[in-house]
Amino acid sequence: METDQLSVSIWRGGDGGAYQTYQVPRLESQTVLDVVTYIQREIDPSLSYRFACRVGVCGSCAMTVNGKARWTCRTHVSRVAENGALTLNPLRNLPVVKDLVVDMAVFFDKWEKAMGAFVGDKTRDQALAAVSPSDPKRKEASAGIECIGCGICYATCDVVDWNKDYLGPAAMNRSWTLINDERDVARIPRLQAIAGDNGCLGCHSQQGCVERCPKSLNPTGAIAGLKRHTMKAALKGELT
Amino acid sequence: MTHEFEQNQTDLLILGAGGAGLFAALHASSQAPELDITIAVKGLLGKCGCTRMVQGGYNAAMAVDDSIERHFMDTIEGGKWLNNQDLAWTLVNEAPRRIRELENELGCFFDRNPDGTLHQKAFAGQTFDRTVHKGDLTGIEIINRLSEQVWKRGINRLEDHRAVELIKARDGSGLAGVLMMDMRTGSFRLVQAKAVLLATGGGPTMYKYHTPSGDKSCDGMAMALRAGLPLRDMEMVQFHPTGLIAGPGTRITGTIIEEGLRGYGGHLLGGDKQRFMSRYDERAERATRDIVSRAMYSEMRNGNIGPNGGLYITMKHLDSREVRSRFKGMVERCHDCGFDLVGGDVEVVPTAHYMMGGVEFGADCQTEMSGLFAAGEDTGGVHGANRLGGNGVANSTVFGGIAGDAMAKWVPTAGVFREPDLDAAQAAIAATLYPFRIDGGHMPDIREKLYDVMWEDAGILRDAESLARAKGSVDDLHSELMRTGIADTGKAYNLSWHDWLNMESQILISKVIIEAAIAREDSRGAHFREDFPKIRDLENSHYTRITLRDGALNLSTQAVDFNRIKPGETLLDA
Numbered sequence: 001m002e003t004d005q006l007s008v009s010i011w012r013g014g015d016g017g018a019y020q021t022y023q024v025p026r027l028e029s030q031t032v033l034d035v036v037t038y039i040q041r042e043i044d045p046s047l048s049y050r051f052a053c054r055v056g057v058c059g060s061c062a063m064t065v066n067g068k069a070r071w072t073c074r075t076h077v078s079r080v081a082e083n084g085a086l087t088l089n090p091l092r093n094l095p096v097v098k099d100l101v102v103d104m105a106v107f108f109d110k111w112e113k114a115m116g117a118f119v120g121d122k123t124r125d126q127a128l129a130a131v132s133p134s135d136p137k138r139k140e141a142s143a144g145i146e147c148i149g150c151g152i153c154y155a156t157c158d159v160v161d162w163n164k165d166y167l168g169p170a171a172m173n174r175s176w177t178l179i180n181d182e183r184d185v186a187r188i189p190r191l192q193a194i195a196g197d198n199g200c201l202g203c204h205s206q207q208g209c210v211e212r213c214p215k216s217l218n219p220t221g222a223i224a225g226l227k228r229h230t231m232k233a234a235l236k237g238e239l240t
Numbered sequence: 241m242t243h244e245f246e247q248n249q250t251d252l253l254i255l256g257a258g259g260a261g262l263f264a265a266l267h268a269s270s271q272a273p274e275l276d277i278t279i280a281v282k283g284l285l286g287k288c289g290c291t292r293m294v295q296g297g298y299n300a301a302m303a304v305d306d307s308i309e310r311h312f313m314d315t316i317e318g319g320k321w322l323n324n325q326d327l328a329w330t331l332v333n334e335a336p337r338r339i340r341e342l343e344n345e346l347g348c349f350f351d352r353n354p355d356g357t358l359h360q361k362a363f364a365g366q367t368f369d370r371t372v373h374k375g376d377l378t379g380i381e382i383i384n385r386l387s388e389q390v391w392k393r394g395i396n397r398l399e400d401h402r403a404v405e406l407i408k409a410r411d412g413s414g415l416a417g418v419l420m421m422d423m424r425t426g427s428f429r430l431v432q433a434k435a436v437l438l439a440t441g442g443g444p445t446m447y448k449y450h451t452p453s454g455d456k457s458c459d460g461m462a463m464a465l466r467a468g469l470p471l472r473d474m475e476m477v478q479f480h481p482t483g484l485i486a487g488p489g490t491r492i493t494g495t496i497i498e499e500g501l502r503g504y505g506g507h508l509l510g511g512d513k514q515r516f517m518s519r520y521d522e523r524a525e526r527a528t529r530d531i532v533s534r535a536m537y538s539e540m541r542n543g544n545i546g547p548n549g550g551l552y553i554t555m556k557h558l559d560s561r562e563v564r565s566r567f568k569g570m571v572e573r574c575h576d577c578g579f580d581l582v583g584g585d586v587e588v589v590p591t592a593h594y595m596m597g598g599v600e601f602g603a604d605c606q607t608e609m610s611g612l613f614a615a616g617e618d619t620g621g622v623h624g625a626n627r628l629g630g631n632g633v634a635n636s637t638v639f640g641g642i643a644g645d646a647m648a649k650w651v652p653t654a655g656v657f658r659e660p661d662l663d664a665a666q667a668a669i670a671a672t673l674y675p676f677r678i679d680g681g682h683m684p685d686i687r688e689k690l691y692d693v694m695w696e697d698a699g700i701l702r703d704a705e706s707l708a709r710a711k712g713s714v715d716d717l718h719s720e721l722m723r724t725g726i727a728d729t730g731k732a733y734n735l736s737w738h739d740w741l742n743m744e745s746q747i748l749i750s751k752v753i754i755e756a757a758i759a760r761e762d763s764r765g766a767h768f769r770e771d772f773p774k775i776r777d778l779e780n781s782h783y784t785r786i787t788l789r790d791g792a793l794n795l796s797t798q799a800v801d802f803n804r805i806k807p808g809e810t811l812l813d814a
Contacts, residue, residue, distance in 0.1 A: 027487065027489045027490065028486075028487070028578070029486035029487055029489070029490045029492065029577065029578055030489065030490060031490060031491070031492065031577065033491055034489060034490045034491055034492075037491060038489065040735055040736065041683070041684045041736075041739075042684065045683075045726065045727055045729065045734075045735075045736035046727070046729035046730065046734065046736070047735070048732075048733040048734070048735055049735070050283065050284075051454055051491070052283050052287050052288050052453045052454055052455050053287075053292065053293055053453045053454075054453065054454060054491045054492060054495055055293070055492070055495045055496075055573060056573060056576070057292055057293050057377075057379070057380060058287040058288070058292055058293075058453065059287060060283055060284060060287045060288075073491065073492070074573065074576040074577060075576070076576060076577060076578050078578070097400070097424050097732075097733055098424070098732050098733040099733070101733055103424075104284055105397075105399070108285070108286075108387075108391055109391070111388060111391065112388065112391040112392055116388050117347070117388040117389050117391070117392040118346060118347020118385065118388075118389075120344050120345055120347065122344035122345070123340075123341075123344060123345060124337050124338075124340045124341035124344060124345060125337075125340070126340065126344060127340070128339075128340060128343050128344065128357075128358055129343070129344075129356075130352075130355070130356035130357060131349070131352055131356050132352065132354065132355070132356045133351070133352045133353075133354065133356075134354065141349070142349075145349070145381070146377060146380065147384070148380060148384075149286065149287070149384065149387075174388070178347075181347070181349070183343075183344075183347075183349075184347070
């Protein structure tokens with residue numbers, strides 16, 4: 001049943017914090033981001049949260065909503081409220097700055113460690129590569145390319161929780177798109193970067209990342225691809 | 241009272257991490273790897289600004305039958321001859337090279353034709369299909385690829401850092417650095433730099449309905465103005481015809497419903513659920529952005545509105561499967577927020593989208609202050625009176641790259657750590673802490689009032705009377721802001737404090753927009769005066785130029801230098 005009030009419990013103040021509960025009027029068009037905005041503007045100006053684009057493009061506003069990591073700018077309250085209540089926490093697996101705001105530096109650092117940056121051998125003075133959009137490798141790369149780096153998969157992943165050095169789903173999803181990018185020339189160093197237990201072998205295929213990705217990407221599938229490629233490369237002696 | 245602050249040094253400080261800031265960082269580090277480069281951003285690197293939000297694409301004359309001259313003419317015609325022609329020429333010349341750099345060196349992959357060649361699509365106001373894109377999410381592809389290259393190169397990052405004030409040298413020789421606030425702690429740091437790039441993005445977020453990301457509040461323009469730099473073309477604010485409207489209680493209000501829907505055959509309906517566009521233009525819904533926005537505003541003013549005060553866009557007369565597949569991203573976005581774009585009527589409203597005006601700068605991105613460079617939406621002159629869709633991301637990336645190259649060249653020969661005016665830094669800190677010393681007031685009221693004033697009196701349709709009213713209202717709002725305080729619940733990540741500071745920038749820049757709009761007594765591009773509805777005296781085109789001196793805005797007009805081409809001429813062969 002929809003009620004005209006929403007009861008919102010928010011974790012305040014990091015490790016030594018506590019839940020604080022607010023009553024927020026229900027509106028017809030209301031996202032979880034709108035709820036925290038209302039609280040900060042009208043009830044408790046000290047509440048901290050992060051957002052930027054408002055439309056699911058930047059991945060700044062993710063948090064834990066009723067136990068699940070979600071982007072909040074495009075999460076309609078009517079789809080997630082349980083008995084007229086919401087419980088909000090910061091994203092898991094990332095250090096908390098304050099309230100619902102996390103520091104994502106480690107997430108970006110791992111993207112870099114997984115060699116998530118393109119390495120080409122052509123310059124701005126050369127023509128673009130001719131690449132057919134129907135080429136199977138290109139299709140595989142394109143399937144994973146629309147990641148917005150919101151960190152939802154990273155926060156959901158239990159392996160990240162157990163092993164702080166595990167690169168995580170988003171970073172390796174990017175590596176996989178590059179392995180399939182025929183213009184990239186760093187295949188072997190990239191496979192070396194993601195091999196081992198902190199890389200693709202750490203994945204237990206629990207698929208939390210797949211279930212939670214707001215862009216419907218498949219990082220588990222990408223990591224499985226990396227496993228196959230590292231194994232083949234290792235057998236050929238390319239990774240030593 | 242003396243305030244404490246940290247002091248740091250970096251050779252090159254970049255403010256902003258959109259297309260302009262990231263490109264500047266990459267170019268500077270390639271050109272001069274020995275330089276210590278720092279990039280500062282109000283949120284997280286790669287997640288702020290509007291380059292990331294680009295849907296349409298990137299204009300570049302790359303096809304065999306297209307030409308630089310043709311892109312130039314489209315840009316000048318679109319800009320109603322107000323552009324700085326050297327800037328526009330630089331834009332169109334560099335754009336193809338920047339696309340090749342994005343693909344070949346940085347790893348972007350733009351859409352291809354079935355034969356593997358680059359796909360370039362049609363976009364409004366252009367005589368050739370030259371818009372390079374990645375589906376309807378071009379910006380994500382560009383910013384993701386730029387960000388990961390910046391992470392890789394060990395460029396220093398100051399995330400969650402707000403630029404507070406440009407701090408000049410004590411001897412008056414130029415810029416010494418920037419006073420920053422670490423938003424995570426609320427503490428201040430003066431970052432001394434040999435060169436600084438202003439690339440914070442503009443963003444007309446003072447309008448009731450607006451598209452830009454929430455971090456944008458015209459801070460860069462406000463700092464430049466306070467530092468004595470001139471802003472040009474500030475009356476030129478572009479409105480996009482279709483933004484979502486779902487009431488004041490949701491941040492989704494104002495965000496874009498893409499242009500392609502109208503191109504594909506979408507209908508606009510009034511509150512009475514009848515089409516109206518053919519009464520305004522024979523192209524009906526397919527007329528240009530400015531015409532559609534004005535028609536919609538007229539309908540709204542006549543009271544032909546829906547429950548939230550907007551009009552409707554509908555696709556329901558079209559093949560639903562086709563709509564779903566062609567506009568997947570937009571259909572999903574609407575669905576997530578509770579609207580049915582395929583089978584329903586979605587309430588929409590014109591929405592403030594882009595500022596053509598900004599800091600005056602040269603084609604090498606230097607400003608008139610030694611040590612300060614500028615690029616992207618903080619600058620004015622590239623687009624003139626109107627920006628073509630697809631020229632925005634071209635602008636930020638082209639001039640961002642140029643700025644990086646220029647600063648890398650300038651710093652080793654002319655750059656020094658100037659001794660900062662510490663009194664100015666102290667004064668800026670005191671001004672920033674000001675709201676904590678005030679009791680009372682209610683910030684959200686001021687925001688809503690500013691939204692209304694700018695929308696109703698300085699928006700899509702303006703006249704002398706409405707602008708005079710707007711001027712008085714915004715002055716009053718400034719006074720009200722100065723009587724409105726923030727409870728000191730701690731300075732760490734205090735969003736309410738930042739709301740106040742954002743509002744201060746937005747109010748200052750609103751005043752500039754109004755002042756420039758009062759001065760321009762003709763209608764061209766994005767600026768429409770109901771009391772002067774015609775474009776006037778094209779051959780003697782002047783642009784507005786505003787500076788701040790002793791707390792007062794000074795306006796002058798400058799003749800446009802038609803140094804490459806005059807109205808009536810063309811660079812194209814007949």
